Amino acid sequence: MMVGFRMKLDSAKWLACILAVAFVAFLLFGFTGFRSVIAIAVLFIVPSWLLLRKTGLDLEEKMFFSLFIGLGLFPLLVFAVNQLVPSFRLSIAAAFAAIAAVAFSWPKILGKLRRKRQ
Numbered sequence: 001m002m003v004g005f006r007m008k009l010d011s012a013k014w015l016a017c018i019l020a021v022a023f024v025a026f027l028l029f030g031f032t033g034f035r036s037v038i039a040i041a042v043l044f045i046v047p048s049w050l051l052l053r054k055t056g057l058d059l060e061e062k063m064f065f066s067l068f069i070g071l072g073l074f075p076l077l078v079f080a081v082n083q084l085v086p087s088f089r090l091s092i093a094a095a096f097a098a099i100a101a102v103a104f105s106w107p108k109i110l111g112k113l114r115r116k117r118q
Contacts, residue, residue, distance in 0.1 A: 014063055044070030051103035074099060 018041050025033035048066035057065070074095060081098075082091040 011059065014059070044074075048074070048099070051100055055103070069099060 018037070022034050022037040022041075025037045029036075045063070045066050048069040049062055051069075052062045052066055055062070077095040077098060078088075078091050081094045082088055085091050085094065
């Protein structure tokens with residue numbers, strides 16, 4: 001019970017940080033800056049975070065990896081697949097399927113690595 005409450009409290013802290021950054025962007029750039037920060041969070045961070053939700057990582061690790069996946073790995077993977085497949089939409093779907101497959105098989109991979117260490 002305490003772990004679930006702590007996770008919700010940590011999630012609330014991350015949400016507060018994103019909203020604080022959005023507020024500063026609003027002060028500096030107006031509504032366009034606010035909208036840009038929220039869009040970046042929704043389009044780049046949230047989908048990757050939802051894929052990493054079932055892993056055994058801490059919340060901070062999930063947020064960092066979701067930012068890395070959303071801003072770096074996903075566009076790079078789409079570009080690499082697009083070199084092989086002429087359709088950009090098909091490349092996006094293939095890259096998303098590859099990242100989703102890795103995210104859902106990640107606990108199994110970690111379990112095998114832990115067994116090898118012991």
